[in-house]
């Protein structure tokens with residue numbers, strides 16, 4: 292079994308890169324094992340296809356140095372926070388037994404983001420209940436409750452509860468985003484339909500948000516997260 296320190300559970304391949312690639316890279320550099328489970332293949336996408344996005348997600352996983360990346364294949368746009376989908380997410384959490392889970396924003400322009408956030412939040416709690424049975428490859432899984440669930444911040448501004456300095460990992464984060472050549476600004480795709488996220492300005496806004504968050508903690512780039520749980524630290528100097 293592969294046990295992860297951090298599991299990112301987000302709905303569309305590329306959400307994790309946009310929301311927290313810097314934090315992923317930072318913790319891998321610290322020796323932590325990090326993986327991504329994408330909930331859907333993003334098959335309702337305007338540009339490209341699920342097959343193209345599978346390849347892009349695999350390429351990005353290489354760039355990030357992930358210990359694992361898989362796709363649950365839930366229906367893009369139509370998955371619900373119900374028993375059927377919760378059991379699949381619970382099985383993924385129990386499979387990797389992460390200490391920390393990172394998921395989508397509480398609410399966002401794309402309704403899948405808030406719905407995925409709720410689905411992961413519910414499943415994270417239910418995963419700890421031993422009377423809910425799940426299995427992987429025919430083997431019964433053990434209950435598992437992570438210590439911490441964080442939500443990254445996406446299109447809509449949400450005031451973060453915590454900021455992580457990702458300055459040293461910024462260039463690699465941008466590289467991982469550009470692995471999704473069908474989604475973001477790409478001069479080779481100029482004859483394809485343009486979308487909300489395919490303009491050069493979209494990446495500039497990602498950078499502007501990280502610069503704004505970075506300024507708050509006197510670094511160049513930071514990623515922001517929220518937590519429903521009140522966060523604690525073992526000494527005040529770790530808060531600097």
Ligand SMILES: [Zn+2]
Nearest residue numbers: 302303306401
């Ligand atoms: Zn998304």
